[in-house]
Amino acid sequence: xxxxxxxxxxxxxxxxxxxxxxxxxxxxxxxxxxxxxxxxxxxxxxxxxxxxxxxxxxxxxxxxxxxxxxxxxxxxxxxxxxxxxxxxxxxxxxxxxxxxxxxxxxxxxxxxxxxxxxxxxxxxxxxxxxxxxxxxxxxxxxxxxxxxxxxxxxxxxxxxxxxxxxxxxxxxxxxxxxxxxxxxxxxxxxxxxxxxxxxxxxxxxxxxxxxxxxxxxxxxxxxxxxxxxxxxxxxxxxxxxxxxxxxxxxxxxxxxxxxxxxxxxxxxxxxxxxxxxxxxxxxxxxxxxxxxxxxxxxxxxxxxxxxxxxxxxxxxxxxxx
Amino acid sequence: xxxxxxxxxxxxxxxxxxxxxxxxxxxxxxxxxxxxxxxxxxxxxxxxxxxxxxxxxxxxxxxxxxxxxxxxxxxxxxxxxxxxxxxxxxxxxxxxxxxxxxxxxxxxxxxxxxxxxxxxxxxxxxxxxxxxxxxxxxxxxxxxxxxxxxxxxxxxxxxxxxxxxxxxxxxxxxxxxxxxxxx
Numbered sequence: 001x002x003x004x005x006x007x008x009x010x011x012x013x014x015x016x017x018x019x020x021x022x023x024x025x026x027x028x029x030x031x032x033x034x035x036x037x038x039x040x041x042x043x044x045x046x047x048x049x050x051x052x053x054x055x056x057x058x059x060x061x062x063x064x065x066x067x068x069x070x071x072x073x074x075x076x077x078x079x080x081x082x083x084x085x086x087x088x089x090x091x092x093x094x095x096x097x098x099x100x101x102x103x104x105x106x107x108x109x110x111x112x113x114x115x116x117x118x119x120x121x122x123x124x125x126x127x128x129x130x131x132x133x134x135x136x137x138x139x140x141x142x143x144x145x146x147x148x149x150x151x152x153x154x155x156x157x158x159x160x161x162x163x164x165x166x167x168x169x170x171x172x173x174x175x176x177x178x179x180x181x182x183x184x185x186x187x188x189x190x191x192x193x194x195x196x197x198x199x200x201x202x203x204x205x206x207x208x209x210x211x212x213x214x215x216x217x218x219x220x221x222x223x224x225x226x227x228x229x230x231x232x233x234x235x236x237x238x239x240x241x242x243x244x245x246x247x248x249x250x251x252x253x254x255x256x257x258x259x260x261x262x263x264x265x266x267x268x269x270x271x272x273x274x275x276x277x278x279x280x281x282x283x284x285x286x287x288x289x290x291x292x293x294x295x296x297x298x299x300x301x302x303x304x305x306x307x308x309x310x311x312x313x314x315x316x317x318x319x320x321x
Numbered sequence: 322x323x324x325x326x327x328x329x330x331x332x333x334x335x336x337x338x339x340x341x342x343x344x345x346x347x348x349x350x351x352x353x354x355x356x357x358x359x360x361x362x363x364x365x366x367x368x369x370x371x372x373x374x375x376x377x378x379x380x381x382x383x384x385x386x387x388x389x390x391x392x393x394x395x396x397x398x399x400x401x402x403x404x405x406x407x408x409x410x411x412x413x414x415x416x417x418x419x420x421x422x423x424x425x426x427x428x429x430x431x432x433x434x435x436x437x438x439x440x441x442x443x444x445x446x447x448x449x450x451x452x453x454x455x456x457x458x459x460x461x462x463x464x465x466x467x468x469x470x471x472x473x474x475x476x477x478x479x480x481x482x483x484x485x486x487x488x489x490x491x492x493x494x495x496x497x498x499x500x501x502x503x504x
Contacts, residue, residue: 033407050394309405309408
């Protein structure tokens with residue numbers, strides 16, 4: 001539970017999940033503990049429960065996505081919600097319809113929940129204020145990507161047994177990374193020591209105000225690490241030439257089996273995918289971590305099922321708008 | 322609203338005798354326990370199923386599989402609840418196909434929990450048959466559901482509550498009937 005405007009908010013009373021910044025440790029624990037029985041459902045012959053029968057959700061992605069969108073869609077289907085994907089590029093958005101009008105149109109069709117991804121930070125929050133549908137942020141600009149962080153937290157907890165007091169290193173383009181921000185907000189609630197490392201040009205100047213330690217040297221940052229979260233170098237966002245070349249980046253920051261020697265022997269390597277082999281992760285390490293990365297994808301479905309159940313399952317009467 | 326204790330219906334010995342009798346009935350009805358599995362409905366059905374399995378093992382010398390069923394995702398009242406109930410794992414780590422599954426719960430009341438449990442079971446396999454064992458049947462069925470094994474039949478009114486306490490969860494074994502007092 002967390003305080004919002006002096007009132008205690010429980011997860012199921014939340015209308016929206018816009019980021020992990022304002023979500024309490026107790027709410028995160030509730031989501032993670034609910035995800036384990038959900039993961040069991042994925043392993044059954046009959047991968048469906050009737051829980052969200054009669055509920056409808058829509059995914060609206062203004063940016064490309066394979067795993068997040070598909071993951072939300074199948075999570076909804078496993079719970080028996082009706083799930084629709086709005087293909088933004090072939091919709092009326094292409095005819096110039098405003099975001100607000102699009103949202104109102106979708107709301108009029110009776111959807112209970114919308115999952116939205118947008119290139120501009122704050123868009124899900126704007127949409128949430130203009131609709132009665134529940135909104136889940138599936139990534140907004142460089143702001144937050146809460147469900148990715150939740151599945152990272154789940155994967156870490158699954159591998160390490162607990163989230164308490166771990167040393168977690170986040171490597172890469174911290175400046176543009178919503179995954180990094182949501183991870184920082186989430187992990188810091190469990191007393192983790194969070195280190196961010198990357199080129200100075202990709203490091204937000206005041207990042208340490210979030211309670212993390214910033215490094216420019218990868219080997220230093222990796223010392224004694226329990227977990228390394230390798231961010232994807234987002235080539236689509238590298239417009240301003242923030243580092244000289246991909247080669248130089250990989251020389252300094254590419255994670256490889258040799259560099260892992262600085263970390264703990266049982267270090268867990270996570271990658272949100274898709275992986276750029278030879279850029280942020282060496283091909284050899286990518287091969288040996290593929291299993292973990294795929295487990296992360298499975299966990300992503302389980303965590304999203306947990307979230308949909310907790311947010312859509314109950315009565316609407318008690319929502320704190 | 323508060324609960325006023327009215328009467329103790331069963332003590333630890335009473336519960337033990339009922340479990341023993343039900344164990345014998347399960348063995349008799351199924352002509353042995355070759356194909357029998359016990360699945361308790363969370364929460365108090367779990368320990369009761371475990372105890373039944375132990376009694377059956379003492380009598381027949383056969384260890385039968387025991388599981389725990391969480392029915393939360395199958396409840397028919399989720400959309401009316403303010404807060405979502407905590408979801409727990411279903412722990413049935415054996416194949417229930419072609420088994421004689423005995424569902425175990427503490428109290429049989431409206432029958433809605435059992436209805437949810439039947440749906441939950443059928444989603445994890447296809448048992449040969451499903452039977453129902455309860456420690457207390459208090460009546461007031463809202464669905465066409467009937468128990469095969471009953472520890473104690475207790476006629477009740479809607480203003481009464483039956484509480485089954487088990488030592489594994491509550492620290493003692495006891496069945497009490499309470500009055501709901503409106504204040």
